[in-house]
Amino acid sequence: MRFVIVTTNKGKAEEFSEIFSGYGLRFRVEYMRTPEIQSEDLGEIAGHSVMYAYKTLREPVIVEDAGLFIDALNGFPGPYSSYVYRTLGVSGILRLMDGVVDREADFLSVIAFYSPFTGLKIFEGKTEGLIAERPRGVSGFGFDPIFIPREGDGRTYAEMSVEEKNRVSHRGKAARRFAEWVKTLRDEELPPPYR
């Protein structure tokens, strides 16, 4: 099934493309803003956004929503991570975490997919990690310079290549779950425009 990745974030588009190309999937990226609801449930946010994107494009489509949930900050910035990145930035998070011993955090990714043949499908990925004491690295985007995934070797996301980050990242996990599911669909059962 051909599908469209809807995002406004070049970094996300690059990470998805690396994974989906590896699976031989057929997709394109559409840089389009979709309205988001305020919710603490990423699946609900992405689900609403993907329905909007589908109504506009009328093609099978995915929208992803992600968030950094810091234990010591009661889950902040969570679903509002991109707003908090734009206003407080990495330095604001480090300020809130200054002297805080518990540095545990989860990065969550939720991919919402919609097509009329499959209905709405949700795929999740979660990576546990720690908030670094200071930013390290220049790759990726957002809070990547201060997130050290537990499954890694102590480097932050921003110190990894796209391929390395995808191997351990929340988004990589959600993307592989989606890709594996897409591979199970039988193209011959779809109407021609969607094959």
Place this chain on the structure above:
Amino acid sequence: MRFVIVTTNKGKAEEFSEIFSGYGLRFRVEYMRTPEIQSEDLGEIAGHSVMYAYKTLREPVIVEDAGLFIDALNGFPGPYSSYVYRTLGVSGILRLMDGVVDREADFLSVIAFYSPFTGLKIFEGKTEGLIAERPRGVSGFGFDPIFIPREGDGRTYAEMSVEEKNRVSHRGKAARRFAEWVKTLRDEELPPPYR
């Protein structure tokens, strides 16, 4: 015109009631959660919420959205003030403002009203002020203990009675603008259930 105030916040309900009673308006409070969109425009958020509330209640209805916009934090926490209050709290904002000289902030309130006779109407109120160095007072709710309105006498919102806060507050200003507009409507032009 009779109308419904939709909120989940007892403090807001109390402030609105104090003002609207003074104008002799006929209203009731409905404690109901409405979905909110993610936007940096309070009018857009309140406008969407009020349409949802109207579809549920089928009565003339107001929904208010408010936010604290701190200059030195690029407008943070803005439209996400209630989420930030629940996660970081007053102490998180004070931490972000520790040692920050520019303490200017605006509190904004946007009331969205909808009835089929009037369509969607938006009323705004804005109060300029300063972020206190430490919390003072126990009245009100949210970030009231650290907001010192410029029009006041140096006390925070949380050191004021409901009446005192309403006189200078963002919400009081929006509510009076709405109340004055409601008074201009001619009840005899409305169908009986809405008079």
